[in-house]
Amino acid sequence: MPELPEVETIRRGLHSRIIGKTISGAHNYDSPKSFPNATADITQFLQGATVTDVSRRAKVLLIELSTGYTLVTHLKMTGQIIFIAPITSRHSTDSNPVILSVSEESSSTLEDPSVKPQDDTRNVRWGGGHPSDSFMRELPDNTTREHIDFTDGSRLYFNDLRKFGWMKLYPTSEVPNIDFMKKVGPEPLLDDFTGEVLWERLQRRKNTSIKAAILDQTVLAGVGNIYADESLWGARIHPATLVKNVPKASILQLAEEIKAVMNLSIEKGGSTDKNYVNAEGKKGSYLSFARVFRREGEPCPRCGTTIVKTRVAGRGTHLCPTCQTKQ
DNA sequence: CACTTGACCTGTCCGC
């Protein structure tokens, strides 16, 4: 599922590919959450618009257009953005479709069963498929929700198996007034996000579990289930510990852990971006670097205790019962 | 206001 580092990777991939391109048309497939106020033909809202910027806030992708509108996209769990270069340049180095995000579930449908590993507590799903499977796939497929055509013949697909995601068009001036944008917390990777900031923002969530608190996008932006588990392991905090019982020193360390896992992940995403043949392949996927996430049954890399999976804040939660003790 | 739970979706996996 796309989390902050993946959305950032997508942003970078799009930034270098679609800025300056002009939209010639668009199509809305079966996507009731997208363009709710538009007519069936969304082309009239997009045609002639040139992409002027691609940015990101939390897990939200923002494609700014010359017409004073911004395409706002949330991929939620299974969203993908797939860029396909113009047919005329298919023989160039940028010849293949670029999958900028491969969701966990839908990528599994692309897997070649013959290469599925036997040792499977980690569930190969995440990027387990060979990239060529994706490239060979016909688009649009049954997960395609939107596509946008550019005048140079390139096309952007928005695929989303579970239909949780959406793509909406807002006046650019209204974007800061979107509820989510108003409420979302600080970006963890900006310099002004510090342990002190995290500590302060956690003060209004003192009676909930630390995991629920950092998953709360109004506390800070971009932490999903994976980074929650990974960073809490890094800071040696049991995910179910109530915020008020977590020592301040641990909160300060937690902030550093969040930055670290996200930076590592973006780094890997960045390398993915370079040889974009491998969008979420085995190599470069941050899950290969995960210390606890989806590693139940494996030894803790710090102390060797078997990692367990439990449920905290309604989410599957992975932890080391020795390193992370509840307070 | 703080906090928790269910809903939104669909495909996969597991147990019967």
Added chain:
DNA sequence: TGCGGACAGGTCAAGT
């Protein structure tokens, strides 16, 4: 083999 149910998780609405 088929079938039902649990599960995956980001966010919001509705509940306590």
